[in-house]
Amino acid sequence: MHEETKQVGDPAGGSFDIAYLRDDRLLAVDSVAHPRSHMMARRSLGEAWREDLLPAA
Amino acid sequence: MRCRAKFGTSVSEIDREGARIQCADGTSYGYDSLLLATGTRPRMLGLPGFDLPGFLPLRTLADVDHLRPLLEVPRCIVIVGGGYIGLEVAAVARGLGHEVMVLERQARVLNRVVAPALSQFYATLHTSRGVVLRFGVSAAVVEGDGEVEAVQLTSGERIECDLVLVAVGAVPNTELAQAVGLAVEDGIPVDASCRTSDPAIFAAADCTRFPAARYGLTIRLESVQNAVDQAKAAAKAIMGEEVTYDPVPWFWSDQYEVKLQIAGLS
Numbered sequence: 001m002h003e004e005t006k007q008v009g010d011p012a013g014g015s016f017d018i019a020y021l022r023d024d025r026l027l028a029v030d031s032v033a034h035p036r037s038h039m040m041a042r043r044s045l046g047e048a049w050r051e052d053l054l055p056a057a
Numbered sequence: 058m059r060c061r062a063k064f065g066t067s068v069s070e071i072d073r074e075g076a077r078i079q080c081a082d083g084t085s086y087g088y089d090s091l092l093l094a095t096g097t098r099p100r101m102l103g104l105p106g107f108d109l110p111g112f113l114p115l116r117t118l119a120d121v122d123h124l125r126p127l128l129e130v131p132r133c134i135v136i137v138g139g140g141y142i143g144l145e146v147a148a149v150a151r152g153l154g155h156e157v158m159v160l161e162r163q164a165r166v167l168n169r170v171v172a173p174a175l176s177q178f179y180a181t182l183h184t185s186r187g188v189v190l191r192f193g194v195s196a197a198v199v200e201g202d203g204e205v206e207a208v209q210l211t212s213g214e215r216i217e218c219d220l221v222l223v224a225v226g227a228v229p230n231t232e233l234a235q236a237v238g239l240a241v242e243d244g245i246p247v248d249a250s251c252r253t254s255d256p257a258i259f260a261a262a263d264c265t266r267f268p269a270a271r272y273g274l275t276i277r278l279e280s281v282q283n284a285v286d287q288a289k290a291a292a293k294a295i296m297g298e299e300v301t302y303d304p305v306p307w308f309w310s311d312q313y314e315v316k317l318q319i320a321g322l323s
Contacts, residue, residue, distance in 0.1 A: 001272065001322065001323060002323050005172045005174070007174060011174065011177075014315075016178075018171070018174060018175055020321070020323035026321070027321050027323055028319065028320060028322050028323040029319070029321060030171055030172070030317060030318075031317070031319075032175070032315060032317050033315055033316060034318075035316070038307075038318035038319075038320055041320035041321065042307060042320045045271065045305055045320060045321045046271060
């Protein structure tokens, strides 16, 4: 479904997220070793993307 | 309210007109509401060698109970399928010291479900722990005389091993629904109150296909979240409450010490 993805954080650092967007809105988030971003994502689906939507990894 | 559980038999027939179910053991029960929670079963590969004892599906607790004693001696394991279950079992098997190879038909792990950058992360993680990942390959034959000796790929290549584990997805158990004339479409379609095409019959969890309003689709979800939450929604609807089941889907996958958490559908 998604049209683009945004990466937050660096995989080499061990914790990072991938946000999946459609029409610039948040469809889904994969959080690797980053539980805070997962909890934020569950509340933020459908919101317009902005750089501080998810906590820094 | 009274609750009775009955084990060790299957429902052979549903009389929708008379609102009764018939069990294979000859007993029969009337209902006001009926809930189908028939789940999924592992997709199996119709490969020659499927009856060898070291060739196992991977999905249920019973599958794991069957597998566990086989892992008490060093094994050379081929896992067919680079999805969540295949990779989780690969991580556990490596952790126990076994030799592990994962065969994935597509060009990357978790191909259907995650972005390429995440596939790359997991491929690197598994490779760094000693799992051998093979892409663009399919198993053709499992060879062995009494026990598994090798997997032959469609390319003709032969890979020696003594266990073959298959984790290539699941199919919903819709046969009973179909047999009684309910609508069926890769799952049992239900509405947001978990009703099937018969208003007295509800369905919940992995076997259903339900409307996901936030995505404008009908979806089938195989997850703990959906199994628990849709079952609660169905119970409320059966008790006469107004229910609109439209969850935020969420999942997780533990591989080695790394936890992946997923919110939403991509």
